[in-house]
Amino acid sequence: MHRARRLGPVLASMLAGVVLASGVLTACEADAKPEPERSAAAPVVPETPANPLPSAAPGTAGPDAARSAWLGKRLREIVDDQRFGDVVNAKTGRRPPAVPNVDVAVIELDDAGRPVAAANTLLSQDHPQGVAVPVTTDLSAPGVRWTHWSNSAWAAKKSTEPLLTGRGGAPLEFMTPYPASVFKLIVAFGVARLADQGGVRYDEVYDYRPRKATCPDGRKPGKHPVSWWLDAMITYSSNTATCALLMMLHERDGIDPMNGALRSLGLTTLRVVDTDPADGGGWSFWGLTMTALDTSRLLLLFTDAPGTLWRTPKGDPVTTEVLSRSSRAVVRKTLQEQGLNQALSTANWCGQDYPAQGIPHRVPTRWTDRATGQVRVEDRRYTGDVRKCADDAEVEFAHKTGLVPSAGADAGIVTALPGAKPRRYVVSVFTNLGCTYVDFVGAYGGQCRYTQKLATLGAAIDALMTTTAGRPTAALSAN
Template structure:
């Protein structure tokens, strides 16, 4: 019997019991969340994420190369990954992947009304529901920092706590590195500086790193607005380094982390980055799917109180100005990398499966209808899918070898089945992991970056939400 068969069999009763316990012990005001959580746990279990193949199994030359880049986790461009994995001998993944997924449902005004968060790991191979209170907060998880080597050596168990004082929490979970979804925290920090008048979007920032960085590159000069747009729409790393260095220059990084804590978003921690370059994005940068979803709810905007923190502080959408929220959402809506919970850039392909049914922004579409993002060609005419789009998806993706992430706001287009929700998926299933049925990469086109199981999950969530709205 394989480890997966054993783990699934032995964990089935425990997972079912934990699911029942977590749903029945929620406060009454959060009971509605049980429906979403139950669906999500079942959808993730049905996806069978444990069937992916590993292009860099332990002991391989590919694994050693990836381990050497842990300090600058996002410095490897897509073409370098393709070359690294060209000679790989894919092997079955050694244990159940690590996933942290949240669906946060919103009403027509953007107010959170219900949610579901499910964690999947070697300890919880069929997924475990995270209980939340009426403020969409949980103290039931001992969040641990991601450890690249420890995921193999320690059976997916972390050793560094993200939130102190959770030693007795019933769920112990090592949070996947968020990859470029961290740029949501950077943008939030920069726009807070704009709202305070510390900087203006029209200001020119001269980026002058005092150390070298393969991630951040060399000197640049541009407006804060242009750096922000490049960071969010094409996930430009050097532009983001400039914004991070700007935050350091203004003494705003510690304040940003304190702001997340004051908002009750305890797992959002932007730590250990390099003030000399704005780089060194590594494992001390942490996000959970639930706190990321709540951050996006504030970006989306809502009237009145969003939630109350554990310290008793009411949180409102006023944490960002209306103009900053508009800039933030506009850039997320113009996202170029539609290839994780969405697969819109590959419209009509037999592989990967179709994800969240949204339209690709016109700025990325060439005369032949195909998409090119930062020089990476996707090679499919997306106009037929754009014509049939059902929702807008304002989101940010991220990937490295062992991280695949997507976080965004979904809203139905006029005349389509109603839905309004936020979905966040943080996983260790980055470019290192592939499906057994993935076809060879086509010459000149970017390879499929994620397992198509993630796009299938995105479509399942959206189908569920389109039905939920009509029943409210």
């Protein structure tokens, strides 16, 4: 019997956590290095003051203010329902010492993939029941003072240094969680830009010869086509592949232009700095930053949506032509082939009582054993036969997950499968809920996994988006 989709009251039973008291995140197994208090290599980035934003360009869909406000209210309620604080320390069984930090964004899309509404909810010690962040017509949240993540500052209820200047008067302050491996979306963007500019070919063989061992997986040289490295980085989150691509970007002067392009697009909280040119390692809380709304906008750039998606702080239109059609297809295919379906989606455990079902999509066949139906993703194994759930899948979820002891994240594009209830949206979530905090001691046999609250969050958001698709704003607002 297939596991039933869990909504309503069940949603109130999931997604909380905290973080380890120290450690720059490097891998799921351990936080290996002392947490830096500051980093000269991760300067505060000046932000171009936002102009009064015009409506969407003629002929394009634009976010509807009333619809976005309604979506924001519902998203805040969903986040609050999860009771993210109701998790326990995986070793001691104790509750987390404070409300976790959770950053969730949803962008509703029309049938063509254009944004029609956007919402962003933040959960923190300042807002223990969540707060709906006002989102502008350019799909940004200028009312938030984003700050760097720090485990020790979070535990001590202190502030940290800002990510951006010029936001001292913003009404909200939020310490944005470390993105873990979701930052690999930025690396994919950098590789795609480099390919579009002729700096690399996807079929080109890159010989990775690290001169150091600061990569999370140590010094592991390899020689593969760039497309192979990219697939390994996204589909099963290979740290070695990520370091190889970062080293390649360093060698070909692609890092600074990548960060500069993100800033010019208005994606000012997305950046990869202070990585080591000698091997692509050196990842840190201070050097890798992302927020949910900016990540959702980045994902839009990998689609084929027509027209203006949003406008830059200078008022220039942003379209998917930022990347070539071929590069968008390459990145999107890797996201569609994701093997680590274990956060907003729990498809790798489909049909089991635990964890709860998340976004209802199927596991790509490349990861499923034909004889047993069990999922194997490189060295990761999942119990259960997922084949019997394949027919129940309702959507495609092209996404990237990230998990370390003190951070859990997921971000992707959801598209209804033929015959399923219509919905199309982008969703991103960043939390400080890594595998330090779990649903109960011994969950997943003690392996480093996500709290199932991320899955119930995903299921609730997906259920909401099935009710909004195709309905006019007036009808939604009446509810």
